[in-house]
Amino acid sequence: MEQTTGTQRADGPGQEADQAGARPVLFCCTHSTGEAATSLALAGELARRGVPDLVFAADENLRGPVEEIADRSAVEFVSLGPVNPALALTMMDDATYDRIYQRSRVRALRARARQLFDVDHLLQRYQALDEVVERVRPALMVINRFATHAVLVALARDIPYVITAPCLLSSLVEHDLPRGFPPPSSGLPLRRTLRQELDRIWFRIGVGSLFLDRSVLRRAVRLHKRMGELGLDPRTLRAPVQQEGARSLLCFTVPGVDYPLPVPDRVRMVGALVPPSRHDERDAAVTEWLDAHPSVVYVAFGSVTRMTADQVRSLVELARRLGDDHGLLWVLHRDQQRLLPAELPANLKVVPWVHSQLGVLEHPHVRAFFTHGGSNSIHESLYFGVPVLVRPTLVDQFDHAVRAVDTGIGLTVERPDRIDVDDTHGRLLRLLHEPGFADRAREIGQVQRSAGGLRVAGDAVLMELREASVPTPSA
Known part of the structure; x- marks a missing residue:
């Protein structure tokens, strides 16, 4: 199994690192760049604090991003293998992609x-x-909630672990929601x-x-059989069991985004x-x-979304409708830019990628975010008080869209499968000219800053690491 270390481990990493204990912290997540973003941010926070012995185990596609977060201490990357193209939405053939992104939510989930x-x-x-x-012998594992393989290892080896959850609270506790939720x-x-x-x-x-x-069903039966052969309890596949075994669960949201729920x-x-x-x-x-450009609409639909020729033409027309009053910054994958017309409006800038979406959202000229509604995008936009227009296409994005409307921080498009220029233009103008949306977004942004974000999440991991590193008294 291939292993690399980004830099040499820092000597004398500081008081926080000294108090944390000597055994490693092992971060685990899936290949998804959206899910990995929060794991990378949290590992990077501990690296900035000089915490020693940080290890990150994931698919090969995360090697570069992990090596970039080395700071006062290094983060060792361990590859679990290449990304499985059958499981990566960015690598699927068009027919499979269309089945997963169809309008029927039940059939799409199936x-x-x-x-x-x-x-x-x-x-x-x-x-x-x-x-x-077996090689690293971590004192603590920090596991993204979708990294089922990592939770199974932690439970089988009785290793303390923290679950990280970049999602709404209701998605995290879906097994215990109130009646009618x-x-x-x-x-x-x-x-x-x-x-409804x-x-x-x-x-x-x-x-x-x-x-x-x-x-x-056939796969579920086969999985239970294989787990039995490996000495694993099939009950550990259940989310309530996995959460019950965690020392804590870090949820990257705040009250006010979701409907009220007991925490x-x-x-x-x-x-x-x-x-x-x-x-x-x-x-x-x-x-x-x-x-x-004094007033900008930022458009980004995530790393997975595939735009059709009609949708691309509609967004170009949307920029024309916005005219000189508002610029439109659009992140469109390079391979889809071939669908752009030869002449673009002067107020439109198309880029294949931004390396820091946070830097864009923080810019004072960005006044609205037209987004697919991924959890990271919604919460990052709110952190900087930017209202959202949501075009949901998959799973929890639909929930973020309806919450955006009901909490007053944004709007949602009428038909996500196409971009109606008149409808979208009208909704964007509301976000740009009705101050209530930005006011409400700024209110939730203040709640986020008060919650502590990365600083508090880092403190929580270090607290669990200290407790996990304390030797258990012998009987």
């Missing part, structure tokens, strides 16, 4: 389960990580019409029947993980363009 439930991959990652743990990924509001209540019932039936799908004792809501430095010199041209 297609997602069929595609992403891979027994061999899960157990390969489990065994690869188990070898890493909208099911996660349904995109339904708390107060519902009769039609029928939709809620149908959605719950559809989700509950996922494991009745023959393909999914379990072990859950710490800390808000978006925003580092002290938000600017990347590689974005200098973007910053210069933002400086020159």
